Amino acid sequence: MLVSAKEMLEKAKAGHYAVGQFNINNLEWTKSILQTAQEMNSPVILGVSEGAGKYMCGFKTIVGMVEGMIEGLGITVPVALHLDHGTYEGAYKCIEAGFSSIMFDGSHYPIEENIQKTRELVAVCAKKGLSLEAEVGAIGGEEDGVLGGGEVADPNECKMIADLGVTMLAAGIGNIHGKYPANWPGLRFDTLAAISDKVGQMPLVLHGGTGIPADMIKKAISLGVSKINVNTECQLAFQAATRQYIEEGKDLVGKGFDPRKLLAPGCEAIKATVREKIELFGSANKA
Numbered sequence: 345m346l347v348s349a350k351e352m353l354e355k356a357k358a359g360h361y362a363v364g365q366f367n368i369n370n371l372e373w374t375k376s377i378l379q380t381a382q383e384m385n386s387p388v389i390l391g392v393s394e395g396a397g398k399y400m401c402g403f404k405t406i407v408g409m410v411e412g413m414i415e416g417l418g419i420t421v422p423v424a425l426h427l428d429h430g431t432y433e434g435a436y437k438c439i440e441a442g443f444s445s446i447m448f449d450g451s452h453y454p455i456e457e458n459i460q461k462t463r464e465l466v467a468v469c470a471k472k473g474l475s476l477e478a479e480v481g482a483i484g485g486e487e488d489g490v491l492g493g494g495e496v497a498d499p500n501e502c503k504m505i506a507d508l509g510v511t512m513l514a515a516g517i518g519n520i521h522g523k524y525p526a527n528w529p530g531l532r533f534d535t536l537a538a539i540s541d542k543v544g545q546m547p548l549v550l551h552g553g554t555g556i557p558a559d560m561i562k563k564a565i566s567l568g569v570s571k572i573n574v575n576t577e578c579q580l581a582f583q584a585a586t587r588q589y590i591e592e593g594k595d596l597v598g599k600g601f602d603p604r605k606l607l608a609p610g611c612e613a614i615k616a617t618v619r620e621k622i623e624l625f626g627s628a629n630k631a
């Protein structure tokens with residue numbers, strides 16, 4: 345059964361670790377992430393962008409696949425199915441389809457409009473027992489074709505959104521989606537500390553987890569980050585392993601063309617990435 349992310353994130357905040365959100369793209373991705381979380385006895389959040397939702401034939405298809413997989417694989421760790429960077433319309437579609445957690449990204453609206461729409465969704469999600477993530481200060485890089493400016497969030501605006509009763513808050517602290525450029529100045533820990541100070545017990549979310557050095561991840565967790573989003577890193581791991589399989593000509597040997605064989609190295613690479621992140625975030629054996 346899918347669960348809201350509320351309890352797992354409150355436990356993470358209190359226990360000074362973070363739960364990983366791993367974005368999914370297809371059955372192989374979902375299976376690899378769920379199996380690894382189960383092996384490591386870790387709670388897990390499956391992230392779905394609206395683009396990935398379209399690719400997987402709609403949010404209802406995804407709910408069916410994930411619920412079926414939880415049963416079929418005998419998954420007992422807490423699993424939240426979460427809309428990543430949802431639009432206002434997308435949030436309602438996912439609520440309707442049976443997602444257990446929603447992100448409404450109103451960071452591109454003026455703060456008043458972000459507040460008004462977030463407030464409305466807080467009430468809707470509360471009624472259905474779903475967790476809700478809000479965002480203040482756009483996160484840099486590209487997410488489904490939307491290029492964020494990499495703003496640093498205003499701690500006072502963070503407090504205004506947190507006070508609406510959201511479950512968790514994503515705030516721009518110099519983090520970027522995708523690969524980080526060589527001249528990236530690093531996370532803004534001064535801003536993170538100021539936000540943490542303002543919002544108290546509210547779990548904070550760090551987007552763009554790919555390529556942030558381990559020491560910065562640990563420091564961010566110590567300053568109140570309880571959810572870390574990982575997407576690109578699994579894609580790069582899958583790509584490298586699949587490329588190697590083909591370059592070594594393994595698809596040309598015997599039944600190496602069988603998709604279950606062809607995609608297996610990529611799946612193993614996703615599992616290794618997820619395992620490494622769960623260890624780094626400290627959520628192993630916290631299910």
Ligand SMILES: [Zn+2]
Nearest residue numbers: 483551552573
């Ligand atoms: Zn993000």
